[in-house]
Amino acid sequence: MSSPLISVAELSSSLGQVTLLDVRYRLGGPPGREEYAAGHIPGAAYVDLDTELSSAPGVPVDERGRHPLPEPEVFVAAMRAAGASNDEPVVVYDDWQGRAAGRAWWLLRDYGHADVRVLDGGWSVWRASGGQVSTEISPRAPGDFSGTPGRLSVVDASNVSDVAVLIDARAPERYRGEVEPVDPVAGHIPGAVNVDTSRNLAQDGTFRSVTELREIYGDVGAVPGADVAAYCGSGVTATHDLLALAVAGVHAALYPAGWSGFVTSVR
Structure with a gap:
């Protein structure tokens, strides 16, 4: 595929x-799910991020973070129930400018699906462009999706600090430690640089051009061939930066536990 994005x-x-x-x-x-029932792109199946694209977090949150990666059997079953098959292209969308869709995109690729793309601009751009909307929820034939995780690069608490270019995808004020609305400790992983997800987007909510993204990430050293990884608070929105990096032609690893998992070792 020439791009991990698909236009309306x-x-x-x-x-x-x-x-x-x-x-x-x-x-x-x-x-x-309620938003989906009220209107969705025709033929779409709803997939829940908390229960199907994540495992339940520890109480208190442990080194896996607030949105641990899903158990393989849960994820595979969810994809099959949504109609996904290994030999059919998959398109994912959300209403968060790709920040949630990026999670599904990353997981499917990690499980070996070869053709997964994110709708550029998501639901809001689809609606603004006059795209069809349906409220029909019809039973769908299960897909034959199969796979095991491990195709993509990840880092963990033991080696995340060794990454040459470690990107923090959170808002600048959280990166700087000025505010922390979710996690018990403010700040960032030592040595990390900040490219918050909003910088990936143009004013209309679609992703910036390849040239612009290469410039943004090149400024922090994230260039093709470099040792790059990204993290966020809990491993979800970091995939938005990974998606932008993929558009720019840069391979990067994910730190799935994010800041929420990292701080369990320093509390």
């Missing part, structure tokens, strides 16, 4: 030829 126009002409996953989710926002 391209998806409009491909409906019925791809497996379409609606992963609408926002921290503190409206329930995604």
Whole structure:
């Protein structure tokens, strides 16, 4: 694939030829399933980020972070129930400008799916462009998706500090430690640089051009061939930076536990 993104126009002409996953989710926002029921792209199946793209966190949160990666059997079952198969393209969208869809994109690729893309601009751009909307929720034939995790690079608490270019995807004020609305400790992993997810986006909510993204990430040393990894608070929105890096042609690892997992060792 030339890009991990798909435009509204391209998806409009491909409906019925791809497996379409609606992963609408926002921290503190409206329930995604209710939003899906109120209207979605025709043919889309809803996938829940908290229960199908994540495991339950520890209480208190442990080294796995607030959104641990899902158990393989749970994730595979969810993808099959949504109609996903190994030999059919998958398109993922959300209403968070790709911050949740990036999680599903990353997981499917980590499990070996070869053709996964994120709808550029998501639900809001689809609606603004006059895309079709459906409230029909029809039973779907299960897919034959299979796979095991491990195709993509990850780092953990033991080696995250050794990464040459470690990118913190959170808002600048959280990176600087000025505020911390979620986790018990403020600040960032020593040596990390900040490229918050909003910098990946143009004013209309779609991703910036390849040239712009290469400049943004090149400024912090994230260039093709460099040792790069990204993290966020809990491992979800860091995949937005990984998606932007993929658009720019830069391979990067994920620190799935994020800051929420990292701080368990310093509390």
